Each structure stands twice: as C-alpha cells, then as structure tokens.
Amino acid sequence: MLGLLQQRQVWTGPELAGRLGVTTRTVRRDVERLRVLGYPVRAGQGVGGGYQLGAGQELPPLLLDDEEAIATAVSLLVGAGGAVTGAGDAALRALTKLDQVLPVRLRHEVRALSGSVEFFGGGRSPVDPDVLMTLARACRDEVETGFDYPSGGETRRRRCEPYRLVASDRRWYLLTYDLDRDDWRTFRVDRMTEVSLRTWRFRPRAAPDAAAYVQEGVASRVYAHRARFLVHASADRVREQIPASAAVVEERGDGRCEVLSGGARLDAVLMHVLLLGHDFEVLDPPELAERCGALAERLRAAGTTDSR
Template identity: 80%
Template sequence: MAGGDERGTTERVLTLLGLLQQRQVWTGPELADRLGVTPRTIRRDVERLRTLGYPVQASQGVGGGYQLGAGQDLPPLLLDDEEAIVTAVALLVGAGGAVVGAGAAALRALTKLDRVLPTRLRHEVRALAGSVQSFSGGRSPVDADVLMTLARACRDEVEADFDYPSGNEVRRRRVEPYRLVASDRRWYLFAYDLDRDDWRSFRGDRMTEVAARTWRFRPRPGPDAATYVQEGVASRVYPHRARFLVHASADTVRAQLPASAAVVRPHGPEHCEVLSGADNSLDAVLMYVLLLGHDFEVLDPPELAARCHVLAQRLRTAGATISPPPDAAGS
C-alpha cells in the first residue's frame, strides 16, 4: 500500500510540475482543484519540487501564486521512456539534417540531454547516439520501438532477428546488428547476416517482429556502414548504372550532388569517382554529370563513352541550326 501511495505522490508531483510549466502563475486553489487535493497538499508538493531543485516561487496578494522560476542549475529531466525516445530521435534527425548549423546544435543538445537524464533513460538515448550514422537528412518518421530494439542490440552487441520479405515470402532473418543508418527517406540496419554469411542492409520499415536476442557476438571487421548502405541503395534503386572520373575533389562534388543520387569516392586530392544510375537511360546521368561544370571521363560502362560522342554531335547540330541574333548578323 505504501508503494502505491509513493507512486501516486510521484505522479501528482510530476503533474504539478507540468502545470507550472504550462502557465506563468497558478494560485494554490487553482492547482488544488486541477489535482483534486487540498491547498495544504499543494504546499507540500511544492516543497518536494524545491527539494529536487526546481525553483518554485510563491507570492502573496492580488495576482500572486506559484510560479516556476528560471534556474541556473537544472535538476535531471523528468521524461518517461516514450518522451526520451521521441526527443532523442528528433535530435538525431536534426543532427543529420541539411540546415546549416542545425546538425552541430542538435548534437550539442543531444549531449546535454544525455548528461541530465536519469541513468535508466540515459542508457536508452546513448544507445541511439552510438548506433546511428547518416549520409543525408530529411528522412521520414521511424517506428520508435523498432529503432530502440535495434539500437539496444547494436549497443549491447547481441544478435537480433526479425521477419523480412524476400521475393514472395517472408523469412526470419538472424543477424549481428552493427549500425542504424539514416538515408534521405528511410532508416536501414547495417548487419552481418548469419544465415548468408555476409554483410547486408535492411530497411527498417520492412521489418516486423523485431527482437533482440541474448547471444552476444564479437564484432568483426567490415565496411563503413553509411558507405555500404548508400552504395547498396543506389545499386538497388537504379537498374542502369555508370561510373565517372570527375576532375574535382570529392568534397566539391559531394556539395553538388544529393547523397541519394550518387556515390562519390575520393580519387586523389583533385579527382573523385562518381557512381550513379537511372531507371531507363543513362543519358540523363551523363547530362547531370556534364552540368556539374567539371571535366570528366566515363569509366563504365564502355558503351556510354560512345554515347558521349552521339550526344555531343547532337548538341553541335542543334547549335548550328540556331540563327544568330539580328544585331550579330549585321555586325
């Protein structure tokens, strides 16, 4: 019975704190009426908040009441599990976003959140922070339960399993999970597939019945998670693919291309390889690389080099049929 009373008091104090955060000033009777207790109980709960470090101020007279003041030293945040997960996911998405300065600010906020959360919740947030990589921003929402289960498995280095579609059937997959990777639109799990004895990436939105197992694994050396997933996504999305040597640094070209459109690999300080593709024809990819404004060479496929000559001749023909402006003709 005492345990139940203690839980009831804790829930009431948390509710009181929430009310104080919603409005600048509350009178004692107003708070008592909202919480269904006496003004004397409100006074005791206010003292509990002060003991926890919340600067609750009380003033008398007309316009007086209880007010949550600003404090320099904040006590631990009081978040339930769901709130901590949602907050952490939002910060992680912000950290991988495309808004200038937002990524650094989100990472700082995530670090502060991790520092002030109670130990139990801090472990959950830390699991996300240590198990997520990104190669672009602006992704769609993710199932928090799936994300947290996989993040815990990555953190604790334990096997995971889940149902995953393969062709016309759904199969149970057993993996060693290493990283969660966020692309433009989706979350992926980078893992070692134990049944296929090879590295794989899995779309988070296609997983069902996700569970972390108790069997621990020893991490094995492997490819970079974000690069592996990015290249895998590009190869699956585009049936026709091409590879170019661009006469510009990888950083320069990455700033010009969205991560979902191409993979950019450094090739010395002043060159890079660009891998991209298209659904139907590589002509659009060829023109896209041309419009980057750098000299380039076609590395693969060989027939694309011949296509360059065809398109170049077509452009020359188009330019030759354009009549010069009247003033140019008379000059």
Template identity: 75%
Template sequence: MDDTTERVLTLLGLLQQRQVWTGPELADRLGVTPRTVRRDVERLRNLGYPVHASKGIGGGYQLGPGQDLPPLLLDDDEAIVTAVALLAGAGGAIASGGDAALRALTKLDQVLPARLRHEVRALSVSVESFGGGRDPVDSEVLMTLARACRDEVEIGFDYRSTPRRIEPYRLVASDRRWYLLAYDLDRDDWRSFRVDRMSTVMLRTWRFRPRAAPDAATYVQEGVASRVYRQQARFLVRAPAETVRRQISASAAVVKPRDRDTCELISGADNLDIVLWHVLTLGHEFDVLEPPELAARCTELGERLTSAGT
C-alpha cells in the same frame, strides 16, 4: 534521496508542467504547508531556476527564463523521446545542428539514471548518418535495433514478408530514411535493410562476436545510390568534392574526392541515360570511367545534340 530533495524535484516537475501554480495548489499537491512551498521555491532559486511569484487574481508561482539554462527535469518517457530527437539532429535532420545535438545527447546521458542511461548510449554509439532530414520510423523499433547493435545480440524480423536472421552492426540515417547495416546469416553476407520495411522486430537470445565490417555509412550510401539499381556508372568530375556534394542528393550519388579540384561520382539507375543527364546538369567537365558503353553513349548523344543545333 532525502524527503526534502525529492519534494523539491517534484515541485520543479510541477512548475515545468503548467505555466502558473498558486501556493495553495502546490501545497495540496506536495502535501505540505504554503510556508514549506515558499522555502522550496527559494531552494530552486538558489539552484539557478528563475521562479517568479506574483500576487492577485491570476497570480502564483511561475518558472521563467533566465540568463543561464538550468537542467530540465524529465520523466522516463520524456528523456527517451528527447534522446531520439537529439539523435535525429546529430544525424543531420537539423541543418548545422549536428555537433550541438551530439553535445546535448552526451550531457543528457551523463545525468540520466542508470535505468535509462544505457538506452541513450545505445543510440549514440550505434548510429551513423549521411545526408539530411528523413522520414519518421517507429522509435521503439529504433531503440530495439540500437540496443541489439550495442549488446551484440542477433535480431529476427520480417522483411517484405520474408523472415530474416541477422547480426546487427550499425543504424545509418540517410537523407530520407533509416537503414540497418547487418550480417545476414542466411545469405552469409553483409546487407543493408530499410527500417521502415521491417516488421515483427524481435531480439533473439543468441549473442555474436562482431565480424570485420565495412564502413557503415559508406556501405549504405553506395547501396542506396548505386548497388540497388540494375546498372552502375562512375565518373571523374572536374570540380571539388564538396562543391559536387552540395549539388546532388546523398541518396542519388556517392562523391569521393580525388584531389582538391576533382572527384569521383558513383551512381546507378535502371537506365544510365538518367545518370548521365544528372551529371551533365551539374555544369562541370567530366569523363566516364565506367562502363565503356556509357562513354560511347556520350559520343552518340553529343552528335545528336550537335546535329540538332545546326
């Protein structure tokens, strides 16, 4: 990068930091004459940056909005934070903004220097999602986990005060929290971990060859909505899957389409009466697929309700 280009980029960075700069202030910061500042401002204008100049008290150079959106100049920390924010949008934290966030994340990746590009790629390829907005977690932990997923490196961490050794596969963003799908080396099986419950997250020196893995988002969602509970239930709901998904939280149930007019709903609870109540309040006809005792419970409760209404 030649001196002029570097100086113009520095000028752009200064204009983005503060609303108004006087010519002498910029000249002092850049170590040049006011005439050189005027030439560099003109170079920015030719590149599409709407730099306005005003005279008098309170006047100076100001970077304003234009018809086209020129590229931003970000330092390293700002670029990484921007990538994390875009990732949250791509994961569903911003309503109807997922596709735009992914496009912006891709563009950011294209213009980042090599020392930062791998950080953004680690995030963009190592994260899946289901549901909407979620609780915040330590972005540095997310970056560490994403890098490990990308580089296929083992991770060690404490989980509820218990040391774990795992092969990380994917980060998954639910409608409330971040999870990591990984192969637990001590338990010899796939597990999902809540990121907010991890502590002392460390990259290990051992690399691994990826195993055949389940679909990350589906596995984590089924765990959150069903497997984590003592009892599970399956229902056939006579309504389109998209209709039912809009009625129930992604963390509360997994909804799978059967055909255009029916879907399967999977959920869990310590008391299945709770699940039954939620399905009942959806307002659609349904059948209990399993467990058989829940179908008998429906008959029992139905008789009670009929008796109460007479």
C-alpha cells in the same frame, strides 16, 4: 516542486504546500534552493500572484518523468540528421547529455539510441520509433535479430547480426551481417516487419565504415549499372547539386572530384552528370565513354535538323 512549476504557469504558496504535503515555510525555503541552483523562480504578490518558473540567462536542467525522457530521446533520434545544418550533431550531443543525467533504469535506453546510429545526408521519411528502438538495442547489446523482409516478390525471414542504424537523406537503413547470406547487407527499416530480438548474442565482426558502406550501396551498388566520373568542380559544389542518396562524391584536389553513381541504364546516369553543368571525364566503365560520343552526335544532329 520543480515538476509542479513546469506543469503550470502559476502556483500559489498554499497550493504548492498542499500538493507537496509541506508547510508554506518549506515551500519558500525550497524556492530559494531552486534559485541557488539557477532556476529563475519568480514570486508575484496580490491577486493572481504566486510562484512562476520564468526564463533565465542560462538554461537550467529540466525535470522529466520516465515517459517524457524516453519520448525526448526518441524525438531527438528521429530528428537527428535532418535538413537543418548541424541539427544532427546537436541532437546527438543532447542525447549524450541525457544519458549522463538519467537514472540507471533509463540510461541504457538513451545509450542504445545515441551509440547505435550514424548519419549521412539530410531529412528523412519517418519510421516507427519502436522499430528503431528495437534495432538500436540489438546493435548495442550485440543480439541476433530476426525480421521479415520482401525480396524477389516474396517475404522472407532474415537472421542477422545488427551493426549500425544509418540515416540517409531519405530513409533509415540497417547495416547488418546476414547469417543466411554469410555477408554484409543493408536493409531499409521502413520495409521491415515482425522485428524481434533473438536470445543469441554474437561477437562483433570486423565491419566496414557504416555510413560510407550504406551510402555507396544506396547510390550505386543496388543498381544494374555503376559509373565513375571525374568532375571538374569541387566536391562541396557537386554535393550541393546531388543528393547523398544518389551519388558518392569524393574530393580529388585541383578543384575536381570523383562521382560514383548507378542506375538502371548507363545513359540515364550519363545525362544526370551532364546536367550538372561541369566538364567531366568518364573513368569507368569504358563503354560509357563510347556512349558519350554517340550521345554527342545525336544531340548535334537534333540541333541542326531542318524541321520544315
């Protein structure tokens, strides 16, 4: 009956009785049971009247079929870690609640989603939910995974031991132990193709902090040049100015923070930090401090050059 009430605005007693194969007396009794459970079932008289599921003081449990439950879980996963403050935590809490009440045949699907995902940053570009589901299951079940991935101008098959899915403010990543490289690697999920689970299970290795490892890799490790700065502003203030995928920002006390970033050219990294508008010091590499002096001279000359 609850499922029928959620499908349509109003049902008459005889309509419900006919759909359920019971008497109208049984319908009235079941309506009272739903009310006791907290469902605000209203009864209207006359033409156009009938039973209607309305809004109550509290949110009672919703009745979902198998497809609706899995779709809800996938939507929560894709929406988690979004740009709205606190949305990621709320989505994961909802996934946990789903996991507690779902039938056994569905519970492992939700656990695969909620237990194998970590977050940093805000909203992301969407990826194929089926790929996320496959990778989440692999993380949960500790099963080797294979996928094709472009590298160096060609696409290669990779064999990995998947550890965690991590959502940045822009993309989804998989932190995994690459069996062919014998080391930890980060892969963009949107670049994976032909993702499949292998039959081999593995024993988990000692792993780095997933979100921190992927963020550092995205912000600096993938670039030819890396730089560290001591910025004279709080970490919270600087994080508001720099996307999580562009730099790692750590609090250093006394209203200062350390910024780790990377780029194809050190001058470009230097200019990004300069444009934050805070005093700063170059911590590493040493040659970047020398570039500060050269850049200052260039800017000073540009400001005093007679353009006539």
